[in-house]
Amino acid sequence: MKTRRKLVVTGAAVALGAAAVTAGITTATGSGEKHAASSVAAAEGTVWPIVQSTPTADKSNALGSLATAPDGTMWAAGGQYGSSDSKPILQRLTGDTWTDVALPAAASPYYFNAVAATSASNLWVAGQLNTSGDTNAVLHWNGKTWSTAKFPYSFTPREIATAGAGSTWVVGFSEAKHWDGTAWADTPIGVKPYAITAVSPTSAWVVGWAGEGKPATAHWNGKSWTTIPFPDVAGTVQGEIASALSDVYAASDNDVWAVGTARVADAAGKASSRAMLAHWNGTKWTNVLGAAGTSMGKIASDGAGGIWVTSGSTLRHRTKAGVWSNETLAAPAGTTVRASALALRPGTTTMWAVGQTSTTATKGADLAHWRRK
Numbered sequence: 130m131k132t133r134r135k136l137v138v139t140g141a142a143v144a145l146g147a148a149a150v151t152a153g154i155t156t157a158t159g160s161g162e163k164h165a166a167s168s169v170a171a172a173e174g175t176v177w178p179i180v181q182s183t184p185t186a187d188k189s190n191a192l193g194s195l196a197t198a199p200d201g202t203m204w205a206a207g208g209q210y211g212s213s214d215s216k217p218i219l220q221r222l223t224g225d226t227w228t229d230v231a232l233p234a235a236a237s238p239y240y241f242n243a244v245a246a247t248s249a250s251n252l253w254v255a256g257q258l259n260t261s262g263d264t265n266a267v268l269h270w271n272g273k274t275w276s277t278a279k280f281p282y283s284f285t286p287r288e289i290a291t292a293g294a295g296s297t298w299v300v301g302f303s304e305a306k307h308w309d310g311t312a313w314a315d316t317p318i319g320v321k322p323y324a325i326t327a328v329s330p331t332s333a334w335v336v337g338w339a340g341e342g343k344p345a346t347a348h349w350n351g352k353s354w355t356t357i358p359f360p361d362v363a364g365t366v367q368g369e370i371a372s373a374l375s376d377v378y379a380a381s382d383n384d385v386w387a388v389g390t391a392r393v394a395d396a397a398g399k400a401s402s403r404a405m406l407a408h409w410n411g412t413k414w415t416n417v418l419g420a421a422g423t424s425m426g427k428i429a430s431d432g433a434g435g436i437w438v439t440s441g442s443t444l445r446h447r448t449k450a451g452v453w454s455n456e457t458l459a460a461p462a463g464t465t466v467r468a469s470a471l472a473l474r475p476g477t478t479t480m481w482a483v484g485q486t487s488t489t490a491t492k493g494a495d496l497a498h499w500r501r502k
Contacts, residue, residue, distance in 0.1 A: 174456030177444065177482060177499040181227055182461075189494040190218065192483035195470040196244040196252070203474055204230070205483045206254055207496060208240035215259040217241045218496065222474070222481075227498055233275040238262050243289045245327075248272075251294045255286035267299050278313060280306070288325050296330035298349070305335065305354070319356040320345035323389075324376045334409075336374035336387045342367040344374045344389055344405065346414065359407070359414050364393040366400045374407065376427045378436065383411030388425035388438050391418060404440060429480070432473045437480060439468050444482065458482065458499050463489050468499065478502070 192207035203222040209215055217239050219230040239256030246252040250272025258265050264279040265286055271294070280286065284301045291297040295310030300322040307316045323337040331351030339345035339356075342365045347354045365372050374389035387407040394400050404419030419425075427439040434449030442465070444456045460466040464486040471482040482499040 174444075174446075174454055175501075176457050176459050177480075177501045178459045179461070179486075179497050180225065180500045181498040182486065182495055189485075190496040191469065191485040191494055192218065192220070192496045192498075193469040194241070194243040195472040195481065195483055196246040197472050197475055198246045198248045198251075199475050200248060201474055201476045202246065202249045203472065203481065204244050204246060204252060205470075205498070206241035206244035207469075207483075208259065210240060210259060215240065217254075217256065217259075219244070219254060225500070233268075233277075235266075235275065235277045236268055239266055239268075242285075242287050245289045245291045245297070247291055247293055251291060253289050253291050253297055253299075255289040255299055257285050257287075258282065269297075278308075280313075288322065290325045290327040290333060292327040292330045292333070296327070298325055298327065298333055300325050300335060316349075316354060318347050318354045320347050321373075322347075323373055324387075326377045326379045328379045328382055332379075332382050334377050334379055334385055334387075336377040336389070338371050338373035340371075342372045342392060344372055344391070344407070344416075346374065346377075346387065346409075357409070357414065360416060362391045362393065362405070362416070362418070364395075366392050366394050372405075374405070375425070378428045378430060380430065383409070385409035386428055386436055388428045390424040393418065393421075395421065406438070427468070427471055429471045430473055431480070432478060437471055439471060439482075442466050442468070444468070444471070456501070461486055465489065466497065 188209055190209045192205045194206045196204045205220045207218045217236050220227040221230050238258055238260045240259040241254050242257050243255040252270040254268045256266040263282045267278045267286055269276045286299045289299045297308040299306050303321050305316045305318050306313045318335055320339050321337045322335045325335045327333045333349035335347045337345055344359050346357045346359055348357050372391040374387045377387045379385045389405045390402050391405045392400050393403050401421040402424050404423035404425040405416055407414055407416040425438045425440055429437050431437055436447050438445045442458050446454050458466045466486050467484045468482040469484040473480055480501040485494040486497045487494045
């Protein structure tokens with residue numbers, strides 16, 4: 130579970146495009162009203178160095194998820210894939226070094242899609258089958274032993290969130306399951322989920338899409354999920370790439386941020402992707418769109434009232450005052466890089482990003498860790 134910090138929304142609106150510094154954006158409200166927004170030049174950013182990378186010959190590795198606990202403990206999860214000896218990967222941050230965590234034999238058939246935690250004794254990992262078999266799974270570490278809950282192959286655990294050992298959610302492509310400390314139960318959502326975050330046992334948020342190219346959100350009140358209206362995005366088009374929210378961060382019940390990408394037609398009718406940033410103020414969602422050709426993937430708190438978001442190999446920072454700037458991930462020669470998750474280490478000002486570096490010549494991938502102090 131991510132550290133929850135209070136964020137403040139200001140009236141300042143800025144361009145979201147990674148390259149554009151003066152491109153305008155519009156704000157869509159629940160009533161469909163649009164407002165012209167001013168732009169702020171993006172500050173010249175710094176480069177996040179790779180502090181740890183793990184090359185593996187003839188294999189591909191990637192980290193796809195980060196989990197933090199209030200005591201500063203952090204985990205990264207992913208896997209090795211594309212070979213006959215695929216395996217899950219779970220790492221723990223000790224000092225400034227990421228080390229592999231010993232896993233039980235029950236974990237070996239899975240690739241880890243997501244990880245969540247509230248403490249060193251409450252860690253949950255969502256596993257997708259990567260070898261022969263007929264089940265997917267969720268693994269739990271209680272500080273002493275591992276336990277495994279298996280699910281039908283038709284349910285793929287994509288994302289996971291926890292508010293404590295007695296309250297954990299895992300979402301698949303169209304459904305969610307909830308752990309109440311005793312048993313797992315199906316909990317219909319009403320939207321197709323891409324990401325989930327937990328505020329408390331009685332408050333969680335899911336973001337994703339609702340079909341017909343419409344971004345969607347839903348809220349858990351401790352008993353059931355309720356679909357929360359999301360403002361229509363003017364000009365949205367349907368196609369193979371759906372308009373959707375891809376990640377969510379909740380500072381509190383009344384302060385929730387989400388990011389994603391909208392497929393929008395321009396004046397000539399040509400569709401393009403535009404980054405989408407949304408905010409819930411306790412009453413309604415509002416959103417802003419970036420310039421054509423932009424996107425946003427992941428979001429995290431900066432620990433000072435602002436947020437970080439990923440946009441390809443670019444990291445975008447929004448301060449508490451609403452000022453945006455761009456920073457980039459270091460890329461070794463001959464590689465392209467991608468950050469799959471980022472998080473603030475609790476109790477510090479250090480941001481971590483994890484993902485992979487892909488070798489241009491071989492198309493292989495190595496897992497990587499970037500750090501910003």
